Amino acid sequence: MSTDPPKPxxxxxxxxxxxxxxxxxxxxxxxxxxxxxxxxxxFIRSLxxxxxxxxxxxxxxxxxxxxxxxxxxxxxxxxxxxTVFTVPLPWVLLGLGIYxxxxxxxxxxxxxxSRNEKRFRDLVDDS
Amino acid sequence: MxxxxxxxxxxxxxILVSLSTVLIGIYGLRISRTTGDFYVASRTxxxxxxxxxxxxxxxxxxxxxxVAGLILxxxxxxxxxxxxxxxxxxxxxxxxxxxxxxxxxYTIPDFAEARLDSVMVRRVTSxxxxxxxxxxxxxxxxxxxxxxxxTTGLPSWVGSVAVVVVVCLSVVTGGxxxxxxxxxFQYWLxxxxxxxxxxxxxxxLGSTGGPITNGxxxxxxxxxxxxxxxxxxxxxxxxxxxxxxxxLPHVLVRFYTNPDGASARRTTLIVLGxxxxxxxxxxxxxxxxxxxxxxxxxxxxxxxxxxxLPSRIFDGSAGDLLTALVTAGAFAAFLSxxxxxxxxxxxxxxxxxxxxxxxxxxxxxxxxxxIPLGFALLTDTLALAGSVSMVFAFTASTICPLLVLGxxxxxxxxxxxxxxxxxxxxxxxxxxxxxxxxxxSAPSSRExxxxxxxxxxxxxxxxxxxxxxxxxxxxxxxxxxILARLHTPEQP
Numbered sequence: 001m002s003t004d005p006p007k008p009x010x011x012x013x014x015x016x017x018x019x020x021x022x023x024x025x026x027x028x029x030x031x032x033x034x035x036x037x038x039x040x041x042x043f044i045r046s047l048x049x050x051x052x053x054x055x056x057x058x059x060x061x062x063x064x065x066x067x068x069x070x071x072x073x074x075x076x077x078x079x080x081x082x083t084v085f086t087v088p089l090p091w092v093l094l095g096l097g098i099y100x101x102x103x104x105x106x107x108x109x110x111x112x113x114s115r116n117e118k119r120f121r122d123l124v125d126d127s
Numbered sequence: 128m129x130x131x132x133x134x135x136x137x138x139x140x141x142i143l144v145s146l147s148t149v150l151i152g153i154y155g156l157r158i159s160r161t162t163g164d165f166y167v168a169s170r171t172x173x174x175x176x177x178x179x180x181x182x183x184x185x186x187x188x189x190x191x192x193x194v195a196g197l198i199l200x201x202x203x204x205x206x207x208x209x210x211x212x213x214x215x216x217x218x219x220x221x222x223x224x225x226x227x228x229x230x231x232x233y234t235i236p237d238f239a240e241a242r243l244d245s246v247m248v249r250r251v252t253s254x255x256x257x258x259x260x261x262x263x264x265x266x267x268x269x270x271x272x273x274x275x276x277x278t279t280g281l282p283s284w285v286g287s288v289a290v291v292v293v294v295c296l297s298v299v300t301g302g303x304x305x306x307x308x309x310x311x312f313q314y315w316l317x318x319x320x321x322x323x324x325x326x327x328x329x330x331x332l333g334s335t336g337g338p339i340t341n342g343x344x345x346x347x348x349x350x351x352x353x354x355x356x357x358x359x360x361x362x363x364x365x366x367x368x369x370x371x372x373x374x375l376p377h378v379l380v381r382f383y384t385n386p387d388g389a390s391a392r393r394t395t396l397i398v399l400g401x402x403x404x405x406x407x408x409x410x411x412x413x414x415x416x417x418x419x420x421x422x423x424x425x426x427x428x429x430x431x432x433x434x435x436l437p438s439r440i441f442d443g444s445a446g447d448l449l450t451a452l453v454t455a456g457a458f459a460a461f462l463s464x465x466x467x468x469x470x471x472x473x474x475x476x477x478x479x480x481x482x483x484x485x486x487x488x489x490x491x492x493x494x495x496x497x498i499p500l501g502f503a504l505l506t507d508t509l510a511l512a513g514s515v516s517m518v519f520a521f522t523a524s525t526i527c528p529l530l531v532l533g534x535x536x537x538x539x540x541x542x543x544x545x546x547x548x549x550x551x552x553x554x555x556x557x558x559x560x561x562x563x564x565x566x567x568s569a570p571s572s573r574e575x576x577x578x579x580x581x582x583x584x585x586x587x588x589x590x591x592x593x594x595x596x597x598x599x600x601x602x603x604x605x606x607x608x609i610l611a612r613l614h615t616p617e618q619p
Contacts (some may be wrong), residue, residue, distance in 0.1 A: 044611045051614060052535050055221040062217065063369075066210070070361050088346050094206035095410050099403035102214050106399050109221055110392045117389070117616035 040124065047120045051113060058109045065101060069093055132438055136447045137278030140455040144316075145293050148462055151309050174390055178397035180307045181381045183314035185212075185398075186405060187263075187464035188270025189515035191317060191457050194406065196429035198413025199420070202346070205413065207361050208516070209406035211368025215519075216402060219373040220395040225388035226534045226613035227379060234475050235379055235526060242533045244603040245541035251548055253479050255525045256376045260472040261499045262518045263375070264465055268503035269514070270430070271461040277431045278454045284504055290458075291500045294466045298473065298492040307384060313463040314401065320456020321408035324437045324449040328415065331440055346414075360578050364516055367580030371519025374526030376475070377467035387617040412436055433457065469495045517559050520580040524551030524587045532591055534613055539591070540601040547591025555583040 073079050073090050082089040190212060197205035232238035235256050240249035268287035275286030372378065385391040416423070416432035419439045423429050434457065437449035473492035481487020525548045532539045532547075562576040575582065 041607065041611075044607075044615060048535070048610060048614045059218065059221050062214070066214070066365065067362055070358055074358050086346075088203075090203050091206070091346055094203060094210060096407070098210050099213065099406075102217050103396075103399050103403060106217055106220055106396050110396055113225070113392065114389060121616060 043120060043123050047116060050116050054109065054112050054116065058105050062101070062105045066098070069098075132278050132435070132450055133447050134279045136451045137275070137454055140451040141275070141279075141289070141458050144455045144458045144462065145289075147312070148293070148309055148459075149297055151312055174385070174394045174397055176307060176311050177381070177384055177394045178401055179311035179314040180384075181310075181378070181394065181398045182401040182405065183310035183312070183317070183459075183463050184377055184381060184467040185402070185464070186314065186317055186460055187515070188267045188457070188460050190406070190409065191321070191460040192270055192273070192430045192433050193266075193515065194409035195413035195416055195432045196423075198410060199416045199424045199429045199432050202417075204361060206410065207364055208368070209410065211365050211516075211519075212372070213399065213402045213406060214365075215369050215372025216395055216399050218369050219378065220392060220399070222531050223373050223534060224382060224391045224395045227530070228382050228385050228391035229388045229613050229615075229617070230609075233380060233383060234471065234478075235374070235376060235530070236475055236479070238379075238533065239529060239544070242603075242609055243539065243541045243544055244605065245544075248541045248544050250479070251545050252526070252529065253475050255548060255552060256475050257472055257495075259374070259518060259522050259526065260376050260468045260475075260495065261502065262521065263515070264468050264496070264499035265502045265506065266514045266518075267461045267465045267468075268500060269506075270457070272503070273428065273430055274434060274454060274457045274461070277428070277434050278450070287500055287503045290461050290465055291496045293462060294469050295493055295496050298466060298469055298496075299489045310381075310463050310467065313459045314405075316459045317456045318401075318405055318408075320452045320459070321405070321412070321433070324453055325408055325411050325415075327445075327449060328437065328440045329411075332415075357574060359581065360574050363520075363575075363578040363581035366584055367516055367520035367523050367578070370523035370527045370580070370584055371521075374522040374530060377464070377471045380471050380474070381467075389616065409433065465496070516578075520559070520578070520583070521552070521555050523580050524555040524583040527584065528587045528591050532588070532595075534610075536592075536595075537606050537610060538595050538599065538602065540595045540598045541603070542598045542601060543591050543593075543595025546594040547587050550590040551583055551587030554586055555579050558583070 069090075079089050084092050190209070194205065194209050197208060227238065230238050230241070232241060236249045236253040239252040240246065268290055271286035271290040272283035273286070275281050275289065276283045279285075382391050382394075385394050412433045416429075416436055420432050420435050423432055423435070433453055434450065437453060438446040440446070441449060469492055472495035473488055476495055477488040477491035481491060528547050528551065529544055533544070558576040558579040562573060565573065565576075
């Protein structure tokens with residue numbers, strides 16, 4: 001027990017809350033460089049644009065399928081008569097089928113978003 | 128009313144959950160000692176812990192009790208609720224998770240003020256956040272009231288008061304500082320509390336040949352108490368839930384415990400998995416409830432389905448044990464969501480009223496918990512999932528446009544933001560109030576008032592964009608710098 005390092009003393013926790021500046025964490029060099037040059041500004045704008053495009057594409061794809069389901073069911077009521085192990089198809093789709101779709105969309109987005117960021121970092125490091 | 132459950136079971140599980148919540152809080156408090164530990168619990172909190180904590184905080188009374196109750200009442204249409212609650216996190220991931228983490232803001236008003244460099248925007252945002260938080264705590268307290276009434280036979284108000292007292296005690300004594308541990312524990316408690324009983328129930332029904340789906344009859348719309356929802360209603364509900372999630376005040380704070388933007392994304396991905404698994408269980412309870420507890424739908428206590436189902440299948444002590452487990456899970460749901468909301472509201476209230484002192488935070492916490500208690504005691508229990516969807520619609524029409532445009536659009540101005548939020552608040556709040564004033568029996572022509580998100584969310588976005596364009600001269604000078612900060616990846 002005697003070899004344990006001494007515990008750090010308790011300190012009062014205060015709120016550095018109101019301004020973002022005070023909460024700045026690690027502030028990477030590449031980001032600073034990117035902000036201070038016109039080329040850097042251009043890189044950032046294109047990063048934001050590609051991330052936004054990615055988010056909008058994934059969201060609209062998901063919404064299209066999601067809203068498509070009730071529209072199709074309403075248009076072709078016969079779907080409600082199809083069953084899987086006595087469970088009607090709408091119940092299977094809405095109770096079970098949607099969730100893998102949500103997770104796949106999310107995983108796809110996370111992969112592509114990280115790839116966009118990696119491309120940005122490579123660009124900044126090269127310039 | 129005479130309780131049909133053994134009251135001792137109810138008492139024991141309520142006390143156990145409250146005690147374990149407080150104990151884990153104290154244990155976690157001993158681990159975190161320095162300012163660094165406190166704020167940057169992040170560096171040591173793994174994505175799995177963090178994701179469990181987010182799930183624990185998010186799965187509220189509406190999820191734990193409300194979803195099953197709604198399936199009992201309205202059948203397949205109710206499945207849109209868990210879908211919306213889950214997919215809301217997809218929208219959160221796509222549009223706000225990583226940038227908000229990088230913003231360094233602890234609360235939504237902090238973000239608004241920093242992004243738009245305007246104290247006025249901060250004030251308006253604070254008011255909206257407080258309104259949303261209070262409105263969201265009320266259904267939690269209604270859920271607690273229902274649970275206590277059903278499981279112990281005590282009057283309803285005892286449940287609401289008990290939750291507020293436990294939440295206030297733990298927040299004020301500082302036990303909630305170790306909130307990550309508490310909330311993570313609550314997720315797994317809630318999952319276990321639903322999963323274990325349903326497994327036993329299905330085994331029992333399978334072995335005794337009891338009815339599970341009645342050969343598919345259980346899915347028939349004839350069992351529904353309500354009429355089938357229209358296409359408009361379902362789509363509008365989904366829009367409210369999808370876009371309401373990303374503005375909930377207690378969600379942003381949790382993201383701050385991620386070390387960086389990329390891990391905020393990974394955490395959200397895990398959260399989606401956890402929520403997807405969780406929502407299978409309330410759905411099963413709802414389906415079984417349609418055979419085994421159908422009379423609850425007519426008597427207006429459909430939300431008690433989850434609590435009563437185990438005792439309908441099992442007699443004696445097996446039934447008591449399983450009931451104790453679901454009761455504990457339900458109480459965990461009210462405690463975790465309410466305390467998450469109270470902590471984040473107290474943060475907002477204390478900064479704007481008490482200048483961020485520790486004493487001010489404690490007062491703010493008490494205020495944040497007691498005012499919704501007043502609402503809860505004065506109002507009747509609505510269907511939990513339904514009343515929560517109103518809150519989501521309101522958030523989607525106010526906070527969501529601010530966050531999304533603030534993060535992605537350079538052209539946003541302070542006047543535009545305020546105009547958009549107020550427009551959303553007036554349109555959405557107004558139609559909900561109006562439809563409440565007009566009374567419950569709804570002809571289908573009135574559903575655009577009852578479920579307004581489909582038109583109020585685009586309206587709020589439109590107002591925000593148009594007014595920003597008109598006041599383009601007021602674009603804050605630091606916009607480029609802040610946007611760069613929100614979107615540039617941290618060093619690997």
